[in-house]
Amino acid sequence: MTSPRLAQLTDAWQRVSSTSAAEEADPLVLDCAGRLAADPGGDQAHVWVSGLVMMSEYLSWRPGPTAERAALEALYAAVGALGSRSCSHSDHPYQAEMDALEDEVWNAGTGLPALGLAGQDRIPDSDKERLLCPGNVAGWARLAADVISPFTVRRIPVGAPRYHQSCISTLSGIVNDYPYVDPQQALIDESVLTAARPTRGTLAGFLVTMNATCWYATSERITDRAVLDAMIKGIEAAVPLLGDAPCTHAPGEHPDTSDPDYTNQVGYLLRSPGGRAEISEYYGWDEEDEDEDEEGEEEPLDAWVCPAFLHDLAEETLGTLRGGLASFTAEGGEQDADTGPCS
Ligand SMILES: [Zn+2]
Ligand SMILES: [Zn+2]
Incomplete structure (x- = not known):
């Protein structure tokens, strides 16, 4: 040439x-x-x-x-x-x-x-x-x-960008209930997906992080409803970006998100090749088996970026946050009533 x-x-x-x-x-x-x-x-x-x-x-x-x-x-x-x-x-x-x-x-x-x-x-x-x-x-x-196309190649060096590692650490403090920053501000900061046209990994990671942190956002530790408003707004803006590609997974193959600490880590690891390599390592993808077709014996890691899984996850998160908002409003009313006699 x-x-x-x-x-x-x-x-x-x-x-x-x-x-x-x-x-x-x-x-x-x-x-x-x-x-x-x-x-x-x-x-x-x-x-x-x-x-x-x-x-x-x-x-x-x-x-x-x-x-x-x-x-x-x-x-x-x-x-x-x-x-x-x-x-x-x-x-x-x-x-x-x-x-x-x-x-x-x-x-x-x-x-x-x-x-x-x-x-x-x-x-x-x-x-x-x-x-x-x-x-x-x-x-x-x-x-x-x-x-x-996340999780389709192996032997990528393990290691998320340093900035992502620090986000994991900050949010880990929050979801494990020992925050070392102002959790309200941290959750508001997290609630904005910065890219208008995110990669599949970035979009999935954002929605997974929102899910990992929603229990904390709806707990009594959060006293400013702006946190819930911001998270709901952020998720509602992100969901239409998922598209509607059909799910290719068998029943039960979508990831378990019941542990907020683990889900929080995955939320940021999903956002880079080095982070995804860390997830692959955790699940024991074996480099030596690269050429062998052993599908079916391994966790389908690409389920983490499956639009159908993420649609469901976002719905679940929104349900939790809206529920929190409703009780927040009710509690707010009670608090108003309570402050009277106390003041
Ligand atoms: Zn070389
Ligand atoms: Zn799927």
Whole structure:
């Protein structure tokens, strides 16, 4: 590929976002995925993997189904062709970027397409070698595939972004009833889904967190009804983003959310590839079994992002919060009555 042609393509990929129209973005995805699928272990694979990474914000929202399938199949093929090659590196550059995946959207890119462009001489050879290592390219392919379709690839390094870890810790204090911050403010802060077009993991994580914290929000520890109002408003705004893809799970396969402490952890772990890898590790997904088809013996982890499960979970959470609001109003009335004689 010539440098001007690559520069043109890179520019086009960069402009693809979750707001792109399918008729503009899908042809770019299909072209890129087709080239990767044609030679997933080839010496240009890093270029096409990068293209799909750059378009993953679009691909994780509402891509055309054909484009989504083509992108995922090409990424899985690249993982298969490149992921098992051995190298001498203890880690790869993509791992350093994982902490920045707080909303799962890459603004910084992979650093890979630039290697084919004019000016690449500025990059030291040792860096180039690590960037182009099959282990690094496969790593990016795994991350992109996992953002587009959570829990479909293995061997992603474990570790949620630091910011998510601190959110888990703050909320863990609250759901375990020993808050070390103002719980009312913390719950109001949590009740807003920041992305207008969230990834599947981010959206699922938000709704799971709301469920984990709703018992506390409706307990007598919360004295400001603004907390419940904010949570209800946040959930009502998020639910329409779930879409209506049908459930593919058997009865009883949807996750158990009865333990708020565990559910709270999952709520944030769902929001990044490294966090989801932690969930996978917890459930004992075995790296060695990557090529073996042992479906049915394992927990279907993708049930955590199943729209049908999340619709039900959100309904349950809203029911609890609305119930809390009703008794809150009743109690508020009683409190008003009580304050009279006391004051
Ligand atoms: Zn390597
Ligand atoms: Zn389901």
